[in-house]
Amino acid sequence: MSVRRALLSVWDKAGLREFARALRDHGVQLLASDGTGAFLRAEGLPVQTVSELTGFPPILDGRVKTLHPLLHAAILARRDQPEHLAQLQRLGIEPIDLVVVGFYPFEQVRQRSGDLAALLEFIDIGGPALVRAAAKNFPWVTVLVRPEQYGEFLALLRRGEIPEEFRRRCAAEAFARASAYDAAIAAALAAGQEELHWWSRSYTLVQRLRYGENPHQSGWLYGEGFRQCFRQLHGKELSYTNVLDLDAAVRLILEFERPTIGILKHTTPCGVGSDDDLVAAWEKALAADPISPFGGIVVVNREVTPELARRLSELFLELVIAPAFAEEAIELLRRKKNLRLLTYDAGAIRELLHEEFRSVLGGVVVQSPDTALLPPGSWxxxxxxxxxxxxxxxxxxxxxxxxxxxxxxxxxxxxxxxxxxxxxxxxxxxxxxxxxxxxxxxxxxxxxxxxxxxxxxxxxxxxxxxxxxxxxxxxxxxxxxxxxxxxxxxxxxxxxxxxxxxxxxxx
Structure with missing residues (x-):
């Protein structure tokens, strides 16, 4: 499939200038939404705006810009249907072969603000419509929904052909992106509702894990929220079981206000100790079961001190997690090249403790989290x-x-x-x-x-x-x-x- 005409409409302009210039160098005609068109013209690139094409300006404070039959017909027309092509010719419509769309940043704005009125203005309407149209017509149209796809597309363009396998893969990702976007909007509007007829959540790929629960299984980590909660300072990449242990460890340690250390193995506590002296807390935690911590997880709710680090370094551990590490403590623990050291953000974690779900055959079970401990009057x-x-x-x-x-x-x-x-x-x-x-x-x-x-x-x-x-x-x-x-x-x-x-x- 050749590419003669491209429609560009993106909020995130990362890499757009270079990408658009590469398209022009390959003779691709550029068409853009008014905002994206202004950006490209400022970069010295020739571009036709949607308003110039349709003769219809943006209205309602920009709520209606790209919802126009001239655009959607150019995207949706089947190239193997003579009648479709004849209709385009009668209406003076040139087909669009490439659609590049980046949605309004609803998810990011939601994280920063709880103002519903402001949030509504970041619900993209025209962008998802363009994406769905292009993805539906993937046998003839390529759709890109994130800047990371630009490089692979250009490499194929230089070879002179955009294969159908690539277009289909892009279409699948486009529908997944649109679905994730709608899921985020639905979740925001349904906040506080305990029961929904339709339940959906969507997460972005964070990393491919070394393997799943066992070496013969594949594993992936999804969810940008994970990155907000944890930061790895040292050690090997996290494994599937490390991620589960991390989750269990921080849920345990958030129960305690006093300086406390927990030791876990396979997501279950081996020992927990509290003391104003962290080394004493470690000794208390270890005393309950000095055998199981081998290859285990240690979680601390205070900064790891050099004294504690020395004691921890006496054992083979998979992972140590704490709000912070003293510089000398990091240097001591880094001597174990494979030991994973992570910090956690208790505030970010608490914000995410609003629901739990697990996969079961054919579905998921969902529940509110078990955050209650001893409600007033329960003792x-x-x-x-x-x-x-x-x-x-x-x-x-x-x-x-x-x-x-x-x-x-x-x-x-x-x-x-x-x-x-x-x-x-x-x-x-x-x-x-x-x-x-x-x-x-x-x-x-x-x-x-x-x-x-x-x-x-x-x-x-x-x-x-x-x-x-x-x-x-x-x-x-x-x-x-x-x-x-x-x-x-x-x-x-x-x-x-x-x-x-x-x-x-x-x-």
Whole structure:
């Protein structure tokens, strides 16, 4: 397919001058929207504007510019239909072979401003119409929707032919871009609505990952929001599992205001410790399970100090993430060339915690995020004995952690550290036993600890084994048909138990 005439209408002028000049050097006639035409003329390029072609100026403050049959006919005419070509000839319309469009920056403006009236003016109408027309007619028309496509197009133009495979690929990307644009607009207008008949989200490719969850799988990362939340300072490229671990790590650490360190493996916590001294917090986090952190993820909610960096460098870790790193800490950790160091922006992350979704066969499941912890009035002591102040502090700490452990989940803790964690088990009794066994394996004593359970105890057995191991207080949602039996067992054992009324399953 040869290219004789091109229509250019872009908001982002990056690379446009060079691209348009290259088109002219190949004898392509330039047609442009009035704004793009003014830019090209200022660069000394001959161009016909849409208003000059149609004899119809932009109206309604520019809301109507390119919505004209002379343009759309020139794009949509089938070159293999004699009647289409005859109609164009009778109307004096020359076909358009290349359409280059860049939409109004609705997504970027939405990030900067919540003013709906102003936002509406950045909903592009004419641009998507041109793109859809050109993409529909890809057997004869090429459509480009981002500057990164210019180079490949020009390389093909220099060879003298724009193959149909390229035009089809560009058409697919054009429809995807239009769909993403509409999805962003729909999401903005539906903000605050919990249930929608049509649900769609669209994300831009950020990077191709080294592989998926396993080396034989392919993987990609989508979503510009990810770049707003994280910045990599050092180390290998992120893997698929690194991205999932990052997500889990920051969700965990945002639960804590005190200086806190979390250690995770395969998205689940191995240990969490809080202390004004970060090295002490690290030791507390590590004490619960000194084996699992090998090859794990460390997340910190304070700047990483040189002292902490020295301790971290003693272990093989995949990734360390923190709000900041002291310069000396970076230099120490950079000695491990493959260790990934990232900073995170807590404010940006909190802004994105408004919905969660996961793919399932044939669709997605969507939910509001589990950001609630202990709403006012949810703390209810159901036993005769009240928790002591020390136990209450430990219960609140354990409750923050257990919601981030895979269900069924059990956390033994003290006021500022996890002591043993059992998660991902098919029964609550199994989760208790796993935690107890892990503690015994590393010589950790469970005496005078508290226990958090992400869901109710269906029978007294798990509670009884936890208390036998050394727990003195329990926090759980309640809600079992056997709550009375479990409460009676707690009273018989002399432990305090709190119901929160809120379950924290994690699958």
């Amino acid at each position: 209810r002591v159901v036993t005769r004995r009240l928790p002591t102040p020390e136990e209450e502090a430990a219960l609140r700490f354990a409750w923050r952690v257990v919601k981030h452990v895979k269900s069924n989940a059990i956390v033994f803790a003290r006021a500022d550290q996890t002591v043993a964690i059992g998660g991902g088990q098919p029964s609550r009794l199994d989760a208790v036993r796993v935690a107890i066994r892990k503690a015994r394996d590393v010589g950790v004593v469970l005496t005078d600890t508290v226990v958090a359970s992400d869901a109710f105890f269906p029978f007294p057995d798990a509670l009884q084994e936890a208390v036998a191991a050394g727990a003195t207080a329990v926090i759980q949602p309640g809600g079992s048909v056997r709550d009375a039996e479990v409460i009676a067992a707690a009273d018989a054992l002399g432990v305090a138990m709190v119901f929160t009324g809120m379950r924290h399953f994690r699958h």
